[in-house]
Amino acid sequence: METTVHLAERVARYPRRAARASWLIRFLRRNPVVLAAAGALAVITAAGILAPHLAPHDPAAQDYSALLTSPGQRHLFGTDHLGRDLLSRMLFGIRVSLVAGLASVLIAAAVGLTVGAVAGFWMGWWDTATMRVVDALQAFPILVLATALNAVLGPGLGNTIMAVGVVYAPSFARLTRGQVLSLRHREFVEAARALGMAEGRVLVRHVLPNILGPLIVFASVSMATAIQIEASLSFLGLGVQPPTPSLGAMLREGYPYLESASWWPLLTGTLLAGLILCLNFFADGLRDLLDPRLQGRR
Amino acid sequence: MTAYILGRLSAMPITLLLVTLTVFLLIFVGGDPAVVLGGDEADRATLQRIRAEFGLDRPVPVQYADWLLRVVRGDLGRSMRTNQQVSVEIGRRMVPTLQLGVLAVAISLAIAVPAGVISAVRRNTIPDYACRLLATLGISLPNFWLGILLVLGLAVLLPWLPAGGYIDPFTAPLEGLKTLLLPAVTLGMGMAGVLTRMIRSSMLDVLGEDYVRTARSKGLVESVVVLRHAMRNALIPVVTVLGLQVRTIIGGTIVIETLFALPGVGRMLVDGFFARDFPLVQGVILVIALSVVLANLVVDVAYAYLDPRIRYA
Numbered sequence: 001m002e003t004t005v006h007l008a009e010r011v012a013r014y015p016r017r018a019a020r021a022s023w024l025i026r027f028l029r030r031n032p033v034v035l036a037a038a039g040a041l042a043v044i045t046a047a048g049i050l051a052p053h054l055a056p057h058d059p060a061a062q063d064y065s066a067l068l069t070s071p072g073q074r075h076l077f078g079t080d081h082l083g084r085d086l087l088s089r090m091l092f093g094i095r096v097s098l099v100a101g102l103a104s105v106l107i108a109a110a111v112g113l114t115v116g117a118v119a120g121f122w123m124g125w126w127d128t129a130t131m132r133v134v135d136a137l138q139a140f141p142i143l144v145l146a147t148a149l150n151a152v153l154g155p156g157l158g159n160t161i162m163a164v165g166v167v168y169a170p171s172f173a174r175l176t177r178g179q180v181l182s183l184r185h186r187e188f189v190e191a192a193r194a195l196g197m198a199e200g201r202v203l204v205r206h207v208l209p210n211i212l213g214p215l216i217v218f219a220s221v222s223m224a225t226a227i228q229i230e231a232s233l234s235f236l237g238l239g240v241q242p243p244t245p246s247l248g249a250m251l252r253e254g255y256p257y258l259e260s261a262s263w264w265p266l267l268t269g270t271l272l273a274g275l276i277l278c279l280n281f282f283a284d285g286l287r288d289l290l291d292p293r294l295q296g297r298r
Numbered sequence: 299m300t301a302y303i304l305g306r307l308s309a310m311p312i313t314l315l316l317v318t319l320t321v322f323l324l325i326f327v328g329g330d331p332a333v334v335l336g337g338d339e340a341d342r343a344t345l346q347r348i349r350a351e352f353g354l355d356r357p358v359p360v361q362y363a364d365w366l367l368r369v370v371r372g373d374l375g376r377s378m379r380t381n382q383q384v385s386v387e388i389g390r391r392m393v394p395t396l397q398l399g400v401l402a403v404a405i406s407l408a409i410a411v412p413a414g415v416i417s418a419v420r421r422n423t424i425p426d427y428a429c430r431l432l433a434t435l436g437i438s439l440p441n442f443w444l445g446i447l448l449v450l451g452l453a454v455l456l457p458w459l460p461a462g463g464y465i466d467p468f469t470a471p472l473e474g475l476k477t478l479l480l481p482a483v484t485l486g487m488g489m490a491g492v493l494t495r496m497i498r499s500s501m502l503d504v505l506g507e508d509y510v511r512t513a514r515s516k517g518l519v520e521s522v523v524v525l526r527h528a529m530r531n532a533l534i535p536v537v538t539v540l541g542l543q544v545r546t547i548i549g550g551t552i553v554i555e556t557l558f559a560l561p562g563v564g565r566m567l568v569d570g571f572f573a574r575d576f577p578l579v580q581g582v583i584l585v586i587a588l589s590v591v592l593a594n595l596v597v598d599v600a601y602a603y604l605d606p607r608i609r610y611a
Contacts, residue, residue, distance in 0.1 A: 136316030139587045139594075141549030144567070148583055151571035152328035228440045232553050235442055236568055255446060255557070258461075259454050266450070269443045280438040 027289055034285030037278040044275055048094030057085035059092045060243045068261045078263050080253065086264060089245040090271055096246040097275060100161055100230035101223040107165030108226075109219055112172020113208075119173070120180030121203045131177070134170040142167050146229050150238045157246075160239040164226050175218055179211035213290040220286050224279035231272055247272040302602050306595060313591065318369065321584045322362050325576045330354075335378075335574055352576075369584065375577035377570075384581035388563060392585075394464050394478075395555070395562035399547050401475075401482035403540070406490035411533070413490070414497025418505060418532075419524055429494060436491025441550055445484035445557045452480060462559035481558040485550050489543045496539045500532040507531075534604050541597025545590050 028035045047054060056076070063083035071078040077087040119127040137145070149163035183189060184207065192202045233239030234248030242249060247268055254265035325331045332348045333340065340348070349355040353364070368375065374384035417429040453461035459480050467474025504510065505528050513527045514520075551564035559565075563582055570578040 132312055132316060135313050136320055139313065139317050139590045140320070140583070141545045141586065141590065143549035143552055144583060144586055147552060147567065147571065148324050148579070149327060151579075152324060152334070154328060224438070231440060232442065235553065236556055238568075238571065251442070251446070258446065258450055262450060262454075265446055269440075269446055273439050273443045276440055277435070277438045280434070284434075 024289070027285075031285055031288070033281055034288075037281035037285065040274065041278045041282055044094055044271075044278065045098060047091055048098050051088075051091040051095055055085075055088035055091045057088045059084065059088040059245045061085070068257065068264075070261070071263055071267075077267050078261070080250075080264055081257065081261075086250075086267060089250060090247070090268060092245040093247040093250060093268070094271070094275070096157060096240055096244065097227045097230060097272070100157060100164065100240075101227035101279075103161045104164035104168065104226045104230070105219050105223045107161065108168035108172050108222065109215065111165070111169040112174075113176050113215070115169070116173035116176025117180050117203060117208065120177035121184055121199070121207065127177070130173065134173055137167075137170045138174075142225075143229060143232060146233060147236065147238060150233050155238055155241045157240050157244065160230055160233055163233070164229050167229075168222055168226065171222070172215070172218070175214065176211065179214055180207055183207050183210055217283060217287045217290055220279065220283035224276050224283060227272075227279065228276055247275075299602065303599055306598055310591070310595070314588075317587045317591065318366055318584065319362065321580050321587065322365055324583065325580065326358070331576060335576075365580075374581035374584070377578045378575045379573050379578070384578050387566070387578065388581055388585055391561060391563045391566045393466070393562075394560050395548075395551050395564060397467060398478055398481055398485065398551060398554070398560065398562060401478050402486035402489065402547060403543075405482055405486035406493055409486070409490040410493030410497055411529075413494045415501055415524065415529055415532075417494065417498040418501030421502065426498075429498070433491040433494040433498075436487045436489075436494070438491075439487075441484050441488055442553050442557050444487055445480070445554060448480050448484060449557075462557075464560050477560075481554045481560055484557075485547060485554050488550070489547065492543065493536060493539060496536055497532060500535050501528060504528045504532040534601070537601050537604060538597055541593050541600075544593040548586050548589065 028038075061084065063079065063085075066075065066079050066083045068081055069075050069079040069083075075085050075087065077085075077090065079085055080089070115130050119130045140148075146163045146167045149166055150160055153159035153163060180203075189202060189206055192206045193199075197205070230239055231246070231248030231251070234246045235252045237249075237252060240246035240249055242253070250268045251265055251272070254261070254268055257264055325334075328334055330345075331352075332345045332354050335352075336344050336348050346355075353361060356364075365375075372385060374388070376382065377384055377387060380387070413429040413432070417426045420426050449461045452459045460477050461480075463477055465474045465477050467478065505524075507528075510523060510528055513523045518527075548564075551562055552568060553564075554560070555562045555565040556568055563586070567579065567582045567586075569575075570582060
């Protein structure tokens with residue numbers, strides 16, 4: 001019996017999956033900007049992951065015979081004030097940005113999802129208390145709170161990730177709560193309850209899978225801003241510390257050389273801005289793709 | 299209207315209390331503040347002295363109550379570095395920040411209102427695509443990156459504007475405005491992007507309304523329909539977005555003031571962190587958070603005033 005059901009499910013799913021795949025291809029064809037952003041993002045991510053193999057030089061190696069060398073054959077993107085190869089530093093800098101963005105959003109999503117789901121599903125004092133705290137935390141500008149937390153926790157990538165994660169958790173909590181609230185009395189949830197399913201199981205099996213779309217979109221937008229905040233904190237000197245190559249810290253070091261070695265801040269900034277821009281375009285595309293209200297229009 | 303304002307105010311005390319608690323507890327997040335102040339090598343006697351000097355040897359709830367009572371009286375303590383009253387220092391440094399913020403908002407409105415209206419009226423044409431692309435760029439590009447590009451273009455390559463520094467526009471209007479222009483454009487572009495999108499979508503909604511069709515059927519000139527009938531109503535939701543942007547603008551000043559060497563509150567906060575000047579940091583963050591809460595209140599009330607449907611809902 002179970003095998004029959006299993007097979008029936010697979011048969012039922014098959015055309016849906018195939019339709020989804022062709023629909024995705026059609027969507028990407030119709031949205032060349034999203035396709036280009038996704039492609040560029042894939043290239044940048046691959047470059048970051050393969051940084052140890054792609055980097056032509058050691059990112060921390062100083063060469064005093066080649067200080068502030070302009071881009072050329074030996075150093076494709078030139079060198080900085082300590083003679084370090086900028087291309088190699090930028091490749092490793094991508095890693096820092098991506099790790100910081102991904103890890104902080106995962107922390108924020110884990111905390112926010114748990115708090116928001118419990119608050120929205122069970123309501124009561126937990127909901128009142130957590131939403132008051134969320135209100136209070138949202139009174140602080142994100143960058144102010146992230147700067148404050150990073151400053152008191154101390155510099156370093158781990159603390160920056162923690163600071164950005166904590167700062168974004170309230171937004172995830174609020175979004176999750178709102179989504180859960182809108183679903184908790186829908187027919188399919190009531191049906192699961194009527195079948196005798198435990199409340200916790202109803203939440204995990206029936207409610208949470210249905211709110212993943214908006215959460216994934218928000219996570220992708222948040223990742224772009226989280227990378228920007230990490231770069232801002234490093235730019236202020238509070239985040240990732242030298243000699244670890246971080247794009248924000250490289251911009252901070254390169255800014256005073258804007259006149260004499262403009263390629264340094266320009267190339268670093270272009271990569272950082274490009275990464276954030278691609279993530280934003282990608283997130284926009286993801287929203288169009290996953291927003292059920294927009295699906296009927298295609 | 300009074301009932302609406304009272305209802306809105308009744309929710310504030312708890313939020314304000316939690317805001318003060320968050321600000322106060324911030325200095326404890328990194329561990330014992332005495333160790334942070336004295337450094338890792340400080341011996342027991344030094345730590346004891348620091349704790350006694352700053353009252354850190356008392357229970358945390360007592361410290362909070364004491365701090366809160368002083369804050370309510372307007373006493374934010376003295377800066378550990380300069381020994382000046384924190385409130386006086388904030389007042390002094392608030393001037394460049396406010397000037398920067400006001401100019402940034404003015405610039406963003408000057409860009410966003412025409413861009414949003416044109417984008418909606420000429421929907422799906424080249425001007426619309428151009429405005430939407432610029433809006434996306436404004437929202438997506440990191441503001442310090444835009445600032446660096448502007449400095450390179452307008453201060454280094456074409457030396458028209460200063461790359462940094464500050465002159466009070468009230469003492470030397472032209473020179474003062476020149477020092478504020480690049481930072482204000484940098485800060486305002488992100489907001490201009492958000493507002494352009496908002497105005498475009500709001501205008502598109504309004505242009506489909508019956509009263510706009512009525513205005514057109516009366517034979518009114520299109521410019522009168524767009525400017526007098528559609529735009530005035532389309533700009534109402536923009537008030538809310540403007541209020542939400544206060545938070546972003548204040549956050550942005552931290553980086554922008556550092557980038558352009560502006561002696562405002564944002565830079566004071568960063569300097570305070572580096573100097574481990576806790577009373578100063580707590581004071582600045584508290585003032586910032588209270589400004590955001592106040593701005594949200596003003597926006598909600600203004601919105602209810604502009605759109606009667608809100609207060610009767």
